[in-house]
Amino acid sequence: MAAREKSLKHRQQSVNNTFETSGIDSSAVEEKLFGQVEADEYGEDGPVVFICGKCKLPVGDSMSWDGSEDGQNQIRLKRVTDNVFVGKDTRVYEASKRSPCLIVDLLCRGCHSVLGMVFTSTPKNLDHKRFTFCFNVADIDSYVLGSASQMLAAEGPKEQPVTLEYRGIVEQQLIEMKMLVVAMAQRLEEIEAGLQGGM
Structure with missing residues (x-):
């Protein structure tokens, strides 16, 4: 019994650590990436699912958020789904004139579209990008969970509430x-x- 409680405490502590290190403001994500914020009836956004812009397979979500690069129109995720695979060919990429990097492409497993890149070697000023999944915003779409609003109309006449009258x-x-x-x-x-x- 004590071992089980210890295991539960350890699991809870690791869950807390996960959320502490990846503090996500999904409304800021949506606003930065797509210039629009889809609010639900409570005025808050749900988690965001990122999908391939071409074949619509899910590639990641905002729970893995690591940051964004506004100047390069990119977002960074710590984890991705199995629908993304890392290419084999390394090539040189210059983020700026004095910052050559080595990268490999991120590809969609469904349609083989290039979705972004993984930086395998970077100068010191770009170390924060190394070994994260950098997606090009132009190549992905997103869906805010809980943003669905369409409902089927109830069949038959509208029901009236039962009041005393x-x-x-x-x-x-x-x-x-x-x-x-x-x-x-x-x-x-x-x-x-x-x-x-x-x-």
């Missing part, structure tokens, strides 16, 4: 219907009696 109206209608049925039954008996007497 509504209940009183329904009870009055039932009484009137009952009186009508009783009156019709009496009239039917009279007609049947008249038919039997005339035979």
Whole structure:
């Protein structure tokens, strides 16, 4: 029992550490990347799922957020899905005139589109990019979880809430219907009696 509690405490502590090191402001992510913020009914954004811009396979999410490069129109993620694979060919990439880097391409497993790059060797000023997944914003799309708003209309007439006033109206209608049925039954008996007497 004590080992299980210790294991649960360790798991909780590692979960807390994960969220502490990857503090995500998804509204800032959406605003920076796409210039729009899709708010849900509570005014907050949900997590963002990043998808391939061509075949729409999910490639990552905002829970792995590592930062963005506004000048280069890129985002960085710490982890990606299995729908992304790292190319084999290393090439030289110059982020600026005095910053040559070695990179490999990030490719979509579904359509083989180039989605971004992984920096394998960088000058000191770009060390923060090394061995993170850098996606080109132009090559990916995003979806904010919880942003769906379309619903099917309920079939049949719109239901009214049951209030005391509504209940009183329904009870009055039932009484009137009952009186009508009783009156019709009496009239039917009279007609049947008249038919039997005339035979």
